[in-house]
Amino acid sequence: MRKKVGIIACSGEELLGGTLSRAAARIVVEKLRPQETIILCAPLFAAGGLERHGGQEERNFAKEHPTITIEGCEEECAKIAVDKYSGPPAATFNITEFIDAHPKLKSMSREDLGEDGMKLAEIIAEVIAKKVDELFIRK
């Protein structure tokens, strides 16, 4: 059985980049590469899982599987967390670079990305999906 790639979005709530990271992660996992990827929950990763489950499910997954982090801003919360608990991530994408590269695709708000924001999330998701493919080829 092929190993899955973990996708972990910063999920940041304070900024637009966090919303875009959430949307892009879901598009990859639910639409573009559902068989090859699994979503990891950043807050769960940070806090540790249920005690009765050993508390390390997400962290152990990222130790044993390549994991891609999607960062909403330069704080790189997801990368820092993966690095801290599981080792270096296989790849990191920063949403702000995509926002800068596509100035015409303006998201509506942090709460609602709107049509252009969703288009941008699709573009980001496509790039991440290609990285997932690369990781599979490498293996």
Add this chain to the structure above:
Amino acid sequence: MKKLTKEIICILPCNGLDKSLGVITREVSLKVIEKMSDVQLICPVLLNNGDKRYENLIQTAKIIIINGCMTRCPTKLIEERKIKPFKQIMIPDMSKKYKVKPTQDLILNEENANLAELIADEIITDLNKINQEKENNIREFQEQEYFDITVDKYYFTVPKEGYFFNENDCWIKPEGNTALLGITDYLQNAASDILYVDLPELGDEIEQFDDTGSFESSKTVLQLISPGSGRIIAINKRLEQNPEYLNQDPYQKGWFIEIELENFEEDKELLMNGPEYFEYMKNKIMKEKNHLEQIKSERDV
């Protein structure tokens, strides 16, 4: 470390992405901060990374935690910092309470959005109740001694201590690094029965002598000219329903706003204390009285 002087409410959702319950927590918190601009959001992942921006905040603020599932990630993050949350909400409990079963969809659908709306409304109602109780109880003024003078049928008072005044007949009452601001008895007498009050916005930065809100009587519209500079941390919302407080009790119940002081020592250089303002006010009243009498006598001639 800068001490926060005003009680701050923060909301810390689990914000999870892999379960619909986490998505609901995010929606709840966004709805709360959309409707209550003074509530601050804490991002759990950023908090976990030890971001310094939350260091002071989590020690002083009242934290409302919204847990999506039994893993209770945000609770763990707070408890491991040895902080007791103000309130904890579990989405499954709320789902039972409102008899709305959340669906498993990771994209927010109508049912889950409805549940988020109900939970957000409950939090907002609770916070408004707390704010209201605080407003009703917090301003307990001590008995004050006044200078007073009666001119014709008008009675004017000036607090002897604790207040400072500008020449625009507005007062400031500093307490530590915050201060209450309002209008003097002279100004309320000049306005006569006050009918409407227009308060400034919470959070606004004001400079000394800025026009900081207004009030209207049947005779005139007058402004509160700020005797101090700083950030507005409270407004006396009760004045909107009870503008008569400005006439009845201008130095206590009729306080206008509260500010976090910026540099009161500097502001004070352009202000008068109680005895000085009382003399200033008396002169002003006598001049006006003489002026009116002169006009009257000229008219009679």
